[in-house]
Amino acid sequence: MSKVTTGATTMSLDGYIAGPEESGFDLLFQWYGDGDVEIPSASPDVPPLRVSAASAELLRREWANTGALVVGRRLYDMTNAWGGRHPMNVTTVVLTHQRPDDRPEDDENFVFVTDGIESAVARAREVAGEKDVAVNGGEMARQCLEAGLLDEVGVALVPVILGGGKTLFGELGPVPVLFDGPSTVIDGGGVTHLRYQVRK
Amino acid sequence: MSKVTTGATTMSLDGYIAGPEESGFDLLFQWYGDGDVEIPSASPDVPPLRVSAASAELLRREWANTGALVVGRRLYDMTNAWGGRHPMNVTTVVLTHQRPDDRPEDDENFVFVTDGIESAVARAREVAGEKDVAVNGGEMARQCLEAGLLDEVGVALVPVILGGGKTLFGELGPVPVLFDGPSTVIDGGGVTHLRYQVRK
Numbered sequence: 522m523s524k525v526t527t528g529a530t531t532m533s534l535d536g537y538i539a540g541p542e543e544s545g546f547d548l549l550f551q552w553y554g555d556g557d558v559e560i561p562s563a564s565p566d567v568p569p570l571r572v573s574a575a576s577a578e579l580l581r582r583e584w585a586n587t588g589a590l591v592v593g594r595r596l597y598d599m600t601n602a603w604g605g606r607h608p609m610n611v612t613t614v615v616l617t618h619q620r621p622d623d624r625p626e627d628d629e630n631f632v633f634v635t636d637g638i639e640s641a642v643a644r645a646r647e648v649a650g651e652k653d654v655a656v657n658g659g660e661m662a663r664q665c666l667e668a669g670l671l672d673e674v675g676v677a678l679v680p681v682i683l684g685g686g687k688t689l690f691g692e693l694g695p696v697p698v699l700f701d702g703p704s705t706v707i708d709g710g711g712v713t714h715l716r717y718q719v720r721k
Numbered sequence: 722m723s724k725v726t727t728g729a730t731t732m733s734l735d736g737y738i739a740g741p742e743e744s745g746f747d748l749l750f751q752w753y754g755d756g757d758v759e760i761p762s763a764s765p766d767v768p769p770l771r772v773s774a775a776s777a778e779l780l781r782r783e784w785a786n787t788g789a790l791v792v793g794r795r796l797y798d799m800t801n802a803w804g805g806r807h808p809m810n811v812t813t814v815v816l817t818h819q820r821p822d823d824r825p826e827d828d829e830n831f832v833f834v835t836d837g838i839e840s841a842v843a844r845a846r847e848v849a850g851e852k853d854v855a856v857n858g859g860e861m862a863r864q865c866l867e868a869g870l871l872d873e874v875g876v877a878l879v880p881v882i883l884g885g886g887k888t889l890f891g892e893l894g895p896v897p898v899l900f901d902g903p904s905t906v907i908d909g910g911g912v913t914h915l916r917y918q919v920r921k
């Protein structure tokens with residue numbers, strides 16, 4: 522059964538996916554570049570990852586089982602559409618208020634959805650078929666969680682205290698939120714990979 | 722070589738050791754009671770822990786190697802001095818502005834220090850001898866970290882989002898703070914035990 526997951530969201534020990542004023546990315550994403558095993562990138566703008574063997578084994582398995590992504594318009598714009606294709610080499614569903622002018626038609630790289638998170642996830646599920654859907658960005662993850670659409674939370678926990686910034690689920694409404702697991706605990710060397718199931 | 726550590730500090734996935742308005746303790750400390758292996762308590766007021774086998778193996782090893790604790794006066798008062806002896810069965814050094822009236826003398830249960838964190842840790846080191854010193858409470862951990870006295874951070878990571886409350890190191894001054902490790906990653910079943918080394 523395919524699932525909807527946040528994938529491997531890199532987070533600081535104090536719960537931030539970005540530091541104050543968009544700082545801390547060098548510290549958070551150090552594990553993307555300090556290993557021995559290369560993971561190819563399908564994006565012309567994003568270099569391959571170089572991660573530890575333990576991290577690579579997990580990412581390869583999960584990437585192979587991911588059939589579509591859901592992202593927000595902000596991430597799409599900020600990355601300049603990853604130069605045309607997402608690094609994970611899958612179709613990316615972009616939730617937006619308005620389709621960008623330079624992409625009048627959906628294609629195998631990008632699909633645009635303008636009528637809300639449920640529709641975006643449904644469209645991604647169609648594209649993914651038997652495979653999983655990964656949701657990227659705190660705001661998208663929050664909307665999925667609050668709409669009851671999220672099955673799994675994936676965290677790549679990095680040993681740094683950032684002291685502020687953007688949290689895993691952004692401005693989450695009702696708390697506490699409980700999870701089961703972790704179903705996966707992998708020591709990636711300087712990063713700990715954890716997978717939790719949303720309790721429904 | 723003995724070290725100064727926060728021990729096993731229970732923390733939510735979003736980085737809180739207590740929820741908003743002192744809530745969330747039932748969720749945070751569920752792992753203290755939902756396992757099969759009993760860990761005795763030396764406190765007449767605190768029941769034994771019942772934790773998973775994996776958690777028990779770690780706690781037993783660490784408790785056996787802990788020679789003294791450092792706590793703040795707030796925790797001492799809040800727990801009513803644990804009824805006379807800390808559950809971990811070690812001497813507890815209490816950092817306070819003023820010695821409590823009902824304890825005119827230090828003894829094997831409690832030692833009072835009024836002249837700051839460096840003095841409290843030094844006193845605890847004397848008591849601990851070859852063993853480790855554990856520092857409890859966010860405010861004590863913060864003071865130790867900022868004074869360069871902390872060697873290790875121990876986290877028992879629990880899969881709940883609390884959305885606010887008290888953070889691991891309280892109102893920490895300079896950020897970011899970097900750690901090495903984790904040196905330990907143990908899946909305790911619903912709790913993940915992590916040990917990090919303070920980068921100096």
